[in-house]
Amino acid sequence: MIEAVDYSRYSSAMQREESIVAQQSANSKYCLEKGYVLVKRYADEAMTGRNMNRPQLQQLLLDARKGKFQVVIVHKLDRLSRDVLDMLKIRQELGKCGVKIESVIENYDESPEGQLFQHFQMGLNEYYSRNLGREVMKGTLTNAELCKHNGGKPPLGYRVNPETSCYEINEEEAPIVRIIFEKFLENWTYSEIAEYLNLQGYKTRTGASFSSKSAFYDILVNPKFKGQYTYNRTSRKDPYTKRNHRKSKDENEIVRIDGGMPAIVSEEVFDKVQERLKSRVRTKGELSAKTPYLLSSLLVCEQCGGKFHADNRPSGRNKTPYMTYRCSNRKAVGDRKCRCKEIKRDEIEAFVLNQIESILLNPANIDYFMECLNQQLSNRQSQSKLDRPRVRKRLTEVTNQINQLVEVLTKLGEGQSLESVVEKLKQLESDKKQLEHELEVIEEKIAGFQINKTSVKKMFKDLRGQLHTENARHVREIIRLLIKEIIVGDETIEIIFNLNGLFCLQIKTICTFQKRYLRAWIEYGDMKGIDSNQESIPTLLEGSL
Known part of the structure; x- marks a missing residue:
């Protein structure tokens, strides 16, 4: 058988x-x-x-x-x-x-x-x-050209209109997305963001609490949230491993349509988040180092434009760790090979910390920074004041339309079609919530646009104290908050301060490393208003590091 x-x-x-x-x-x-x-x-x-x-x-x-x-x-x-x-x-x-x-x-x-x-x-x-x-x-590509949903779950904060198959904002979930973007720009960790969302009573779509393992990164890099419709952006999962390792397709295969769907966050906020994510990328040397490198991702080579990465290798008979920063193109082949000198980690980090304290956080220079800060904030305030009447006018128009539709509904008799009126009312209510949120953000910006000297003094004092903590990772985050970029040449180091994007201040120093001593002369350039006396900004730094 x-x-x-x-x-x-x-x-x-x-x-x-x-x-x-x-x-x-x-x-x-x-x-x-x-x-x-x-x-x-x-x-x-x-x-x-x-x-x-x-x-x-x-x-x-x-x-x-x-x-x-x-x-x-x-x-x-x-x-x-x-x-x-x-x-x-x-x-x-x-x-x-x-x-x-x-x-x-x-x-x-x-x-x-x-x-x-x-x-x-x-x-x-x-x-x-x-x-x-x-x-x-x-x-599906035809649907994508019309900015229609192509299957799967819509991103958090969106739902699909059953009649048009297009995305629309889910006002119950959209605040979660806005909080994630806002708190990330305020240097909150994923764990802190998750804890805050849970305290506010928000839940995931499955009804669970948020955690540091929630897909915050996927939300922060998704261009849909700034209103850009995208399709065919990532490769399909491997049929055997069920993973795609976040592999993106070639740009010519991706459908991108700006304004193809409603935005939950502004393009400005989205772009700032992308810049911050790039600055958080850790180099291979940093990942293997037991002691964090404070300037990772900030150092840029003046000669080739490449990033400096952390390098840690044994030296001498005793195999003492020799820790440096070196240009990532030093080991490149051909024309890309860079001959920029590597820099000892301890020397460059001590120098940058000294510059932060003696220039940026120096109490004697507060008046100048106050002027810079308030000028930048005033510029933003002017734009917000221009936006406020427009949003208020549109909000009034939408509110009036809602009232008119409600009146129409009360007059409709039995048997008369209500579907079109109800659908229009739902859309207007959604528009109203969006405008109210936009107006609230504008009012907050206008209300918080003046910075007083006392608050700046306190902030600078707190930052100086935090630079001397034993938590190296925390010090690194403070440095990234204050510095946008450090351009390293054979004879010069150029520090670009930005104080978390509030203003830009460029300091160029001419450096020579002699034995264990560092000499640096400050070139003031356009730094009009900076106090340049010996106590506030030393014209010559000399000492054992």
């Missing part, structure tokens, strides 16, 4: 045409006609035939190795696989175990001619699968 098993599968696209039940019924009838004993069934539901990573298929192959059956019955060969190479692997694996494959529909014998036709059929199955995928992609 020959023992047989049957294998069934459907993909989501083929569910109605070939259901599991229909396949199993045909397979059972075939077994009866052949006189086989059906000992077990295997079925993979809603699984593609383009890869072998299917639980029931893998179980079938495992049982075949244990000699539990002699024949595998399938409705059609493409149920086992639509990939020629995978199908050949399955045939080879089962053949080693003495197991034959028989198809209910495609009756191929074991003759050379039968094997040849079987290979033709496998090729046709693969062509059909790939051609279907290509046609589906055509349809």
